[in-house]
Amino acid sequence: MKHILGIGNSLTDMLVTLSSDDVLQEYQLAKGSMSLVDSQFQTDISRSVAGCPYTLSLGGSAGNTIRAMARLGVRVGFMGKVGEDTTGDFYIQALRNVNVEPFILRSEHRSGKCLALVSPDGERTFVTHLGAAAELQAEDIDPVVFNGYDCLYVEGYLVQDHNLIRTTMARAKEHGLKVAIDLASFNVVRENRAFLHDLVERYVDIIFANEEEAREFSGCAKAIDSLHYISNMCELTIVKTGMKGALIKRGDEIVEVGIMAAAKRVDTTGAGDFYAAGFLAALCEGMSLRQCGTVGAITAGKVIEIVGTTLGEETWHEILRLIEQVRSNRYLF
Numbered sequence: 001m002k003h004i005l006g007i008g009n010s011l012t013d014m015l016v017t018l019s020s021d022d023v024l025q026e027y028q029l030a031k032g033s034m035s036l037v038d039s040q041f042q043t044d045i046s047r048s049v050a051g052c053p054y055t056l057s058l059g060g061s062a063g064n065t066i067r068a069m070a071r072l073g074v075r076v077g078f079m080g081k082v083g084e085d086t087t088g089d090f091y092i093q094a095l096r097n098v099n100v101e102p103f104i105l106r107s108e109h110r111s112g113k114c115l116a117l118v119s120p121d122g123e124r125t126f127v128t129h130l131g132a133a134a135e136l137q138a139e140d141i142d143p144v145v146f147n148g149y150d151c152l153y154v155e156g157y158l159v160q161d162h163n164l165i166r167t168t169m170a171r172a173k174e175h176g177l178k179v180a181i182d183l184a185s186f187n188v189v190r191e192n193r194a195f196l197h198d199l200v201e202r203y204v205d206i207i208f209a210n211e212e213e214a215r216e217f218s219g220c221a222k223a224i225d226s227l228h229y230i231s232n233m234c235e236l237t238i239v240k241t242g243m244k245g246a247l248i249k250r251g252d253e254i255v256e257v258g259i260m261a262a263a264k265r266v267d268t269t270g271a272g273d274f275y276a277a278g279f280l281a282a283l284c285e286g287m288s289l290r291q292c293g294t295v296g297a298i299t300a301g302k303v304i305e306i307v308g309t310t311l312g313e314e315t316w317h318e319i320l321r322l323i324e325q326v327r328s329n330r331y332l333f
Helices: 022-026 039-048 061-071 086-097 131-135 156-160 162-174 186-191 193-202 211-218 223-231 271-284 289-303 313-327
Strands: 003-007 011-017 034-036 054-058 075-083 100-107 112-118 124-129 151-155 178-182 206-210 236-240 246-250 253-257
Touching (some): 003 061, 011 086, 039 112, 039 124, 061 100, 075 086, 086 100, 100 131, 112 131, 151 156, 151 162, 151 271, 156 186, 178 271, 186 193, 186 211, 193 211, 206 211, 211 236, 223 236, 236 271, 246 289, 253 289, 271 313, 289 313
Parallel strands (some): 003 075, 003 151, 011 112, 034 124, 075 100, 151 178, 178 206
Antiparallel strands (some): 011 054, 112 124, 246 253
């Protein structure tokens, strides 16, 4: 596995640093969740947090993962949909700037935006208006995009469009690609559990989930039990266990990998996305499961030290230096 094609919601993130969780309670938002909302609801919340510090950056779960993998030297592409607007132009050019091959369709409607509300403890709650991103349909998936790639990485949020995700996975498998998916959010899993089970059993080779998502998917209270449950359905299972690290299983091999201590836990936006990026990049190199988990922990550990998901050049150099130590087994968790 060397070349990875991602598919997901093409979004621009507005990351807002909250002084308290009051706005979450006011709008009845479950902390740590992802809610799909209409444009007016998102605008109302934006007005409520207008006095808080914020930053803008490229977003989207799979988009974050694919862009990070590109910085780690993996050949990657990305499928999505944006509007015929300046935001859409910016999104496509930004992909090219980091060596991501863009397979981006355009829409008459405005590009999608994700409002990421960052709580004082660093936890993030997403309020997303998909806009043009939601218009990506099964009919848009041209099989030619799979040429030259050997793995499809799927954003879990897309499972809410059953036809799109089923068709894309089926076509990828027909073209000989492996399929990887991140379960995205516990509420998405809860609302689509039966459909997700069917997808995983039919098409998925690699699955990423945190403890809550794994619990919703498996019905098991303990992470280790969720790991065993899910691993019966696919080739490689990764259950992220927060501050404890991650549990990884492939066949009969089970590995528990720790975390990289962050200098400061500023913002967890993109932590799971960057974990998947590091893990898959290492997997593409043929590293061991412990090495893969360590690289994932490194990339996740670095991104939570900043607001947003745009790491500076100095940070990327540090990540690559640490990965070189992982290759020689001198730095493992």
